[in-house]
Amino acid sequence: NAGVTQTPKFQVLKTGQSMTLQCAQDMNHEYMSWYRQDPGMGLRLIHYSVGAGITDQGEVPNGYNVSRSTTEDFPLRLLSAAPSQTSVYFCASSFRRQGQQETQYFGPGTRLLVL
Amino acid sequence: GNSVTQMEGPVTLSEEAFLTINCTYTATGYPSLFWYVQYPGEGLQLLLKATKADDKGSNKGFEATYRKETTSFHLEKGSVQVSDSAVYFCALRRYSGGYQKVTFGIGTKLQVIP
Numbered sequence: 001n002a003g004v005t006q007t008p009k010f011q012v013l014k015t016g017q018s019m020t021l022q023c024a025q026d027m028n029h030e031y032m033s034w035y036r037q038d039p040g041m042g043l044r045l046i047h048y049s050v051g052a053g054i055t056d057q058g059e060v061p062n063g064y065n066v067s068r069s070t071t072e073d074f075p076l077r078l079l080s081a082a083p084s085q086t087s088v089y090f091c092a093s094s095f096r097r098q099g100q101q102e103t104q105y106f107g108p109g110t111r112l113l114v115l
Numbered sequence: 116g117n118s119v120t121q122m123e124g125p126v127t128l129s130e131e132a133f134l135t136i137n138c139t140y141t142a143t144g145y146p147s148l149f150w151y152v153q154y155p156g157e158g159l160q161l162l163l164k165a166t167k168a169d170d171k172g173s174n175k176g177f178e179a180t181y182r183k184e185t186t187s188f189h190l191e192k193g194s195v196q197v198s199d200s201a202v203y204f205c206a207l208r209r210y211s212g213g214y215q216k217v218t219f220g221i222g223t224k225l226q227v228i229p
Contacts, residue, residue, distance in 0.1 A: 092159075
């Protein structure tokens with residue numbers, strides 16, 4: 001298994017540009033999440049999905065869109081990038097056991113710089 | 116709401132020194148508690164966890180005990196190695212309708228020097 005993969009590893013954008021951060025997992029996990037990591041703030045949840053076709057907002061969803069058309073993929077879209085979105089983005093996935101979500105597996109991260 | 120408090124560091128230790136990274140939490144009910152480790156350039160990996168009071172999680176020589184009376188989950192290791200240099204995140208998990216809500220601390224950077 002490749003686990004959770006993310007592309008690209010690093011990206012530079014200009015303010016107002018759009019882009020999609022890709023996330024894929026090959027473990028058939030139902031749950032997938034996007035976090036951003038900022039200095040002094042730990043990880044904050046952006047959006048999450050509990051299965052194909054189902055997504056919901058996390059703690060800091062503004063400026064980001066997600067969709068979940070397949071179990072494997074969970075892309076994060078920035079429609080109009082802003083400098084405040086400069087961060088490291090992590091995707092995570094987990095499976096469900098006995099009705100509850102189990103521990104998350106994290107991808108290697110995407111470092112985004114918005115100028 | 117839920118919160119996790121840990122020092123940001125960096126914590127600098129010599130090889131074979133004793134490590135303690137403090138973690139305290141605020142939460143309603145009975146959360147599960149975790150320590151994650153992030154090595155340079157990588158994502159977070161689960162290091163250990165504890166799901167109820169007085170449980171001790173352990174892995175790779177690291178230990179942490181779930182102390183409900185002091186709302187703490189301090190990470191300890193008796194003898195650190197250079198390879199332990201990383202950022203350590205304390206986190207708590209609460210369930211809401213079967214979905215987990217994970218709250219992370221800010222992360223503590225550990226530097227171990229030879």
